[in-house]
Amino acid sequence: MTNLLKIYILALVTRVNNPTAMCPAKRRSTSQDVAKMAGVSRTTVSFVLNRVEGVSISKATRQRVLRVSKKLNYHPNAVGRKLVSGKSETLGLVLHQSPEQVFADAFLPQVILGVEQAAMRLGFHVLLKQVDPKDMTGYGQLIRENHADGIILSGPRQDDDELVRLHREGVPVMLLGQLPDTDLPFVDVNATTGAETAVTHLIELGHTRIGMITNAPLSYTSSQQRKQGYVQALRSADLELDASLIKEGNYTPASGYFAMNQMLIESPRPTAVFIASDVVAMGAILAVRRAKLKIPDDMAMVGFDDIPLAEYFDPPLTTIRLPAFELGSVATERLIQLIQGKKLDGNEVLMETELIIRESTVRNLAHA
DSSP states (O other), rough: OOOHHHHHHHHHHHHHHHHTTSSOOOOOOOHHHHHHHHHOOOOHHHHHHHHOTTTOOOHHHHHHHHHHHHHTTTTOOOHHHHHHHSOOOEEEEOSSOOHHHHOOOHHHHHHHHHHHHHHTTTOEEEEEEEETTTTTOOOHHHHHHHSSSSEEESSTTOOOOHHHHHHHTOOOOEEEEEESSOOOOEEEEEEHHHHHHHHHHHHHOOSSEEEEEEESSBBBBBHHHHHHHHHHHHHHHOOOOOGGGGEEOSHHHHHHHHHHHHTTTTSSOOOOOEEEEEHHHHHHHHHHHHHTOOTTOOOOEEBBBOOGGGGGGOOOOOOOOOHHHHHHHHHHHHHHHHTTTOOOSSSEEEOEEEOOOOTTSSTTTTEE
16 A cells, blocks of 8 residues: 555545544634724724723723624734733742752642632733752843743742842842842741741650751751741750751752761760651651661651641651642732732731641550
């Protein structure tokens, strides 16, 4: 059978199974079609559909254009909308994490979902951009090239000059986290209080030698705040602060595994540890198990975040619950307020945390 005959048979079978498949595609409606049917100019159609403000068009004309557009199933091109309005109707969500850290971060999807749903409800799209901590330049192009009208930045760092520069240029910026000594608006949890609550729980259980594994390097504000809560809890209980018991995590289970192995060789070994990220705690738990130690008998643990998997760890993880979805949603709503030129009711939003007690600190809790 020749190739030409094969092609003919394939086309014939396709036509029999799907009679419309070989028919010419229906022509898409254009702004000229809408203008002609509505009895207006293409410019008027563009102004109405792109919601251009300050243009004198009667209510009746606007309604007629919208009615015809719906009838013809016509939607203005996104590129054209940008050219007319100067707005992209898109938010840039910038993540200060390496690809490995992003993939390991089980807390992040809930935040992103909050951002996406709030943006969709308010007529915006979300453009996700991961920025490696080793090279934090470049995300300003989202604004300068009109890809985004404003930025939500997760994981602000003290050494991020790009962020401060954008803010000074008047770019709408909203932080998920905080950058001390600046007036950048932010939405965050009270991480210091949350960390203090976690460590106080361990102290109340009788532990006096308590270690800490950070969620990230201490160049991150969130890591500094959680360390501050740890220190405050020890001081309030008149317990000695041993700097050798503070180890750095880096968002991933692997970093928790490494940090916990370092913790276990300390002498005397701590009897409890506060781990400032549930994801990092996953690796720490494995390190304890491989050392033939029991949780919580030999090493009690408190995490931070309350990711969905935390209650299914072995043992289930005592942790600090954060309102992840609400963080993303509120940050988005406030950023859009800035984009629309509205004034915020205060520069900061701090959400509360909650201690969730499970069997990594209280043995046989499920049977109590």
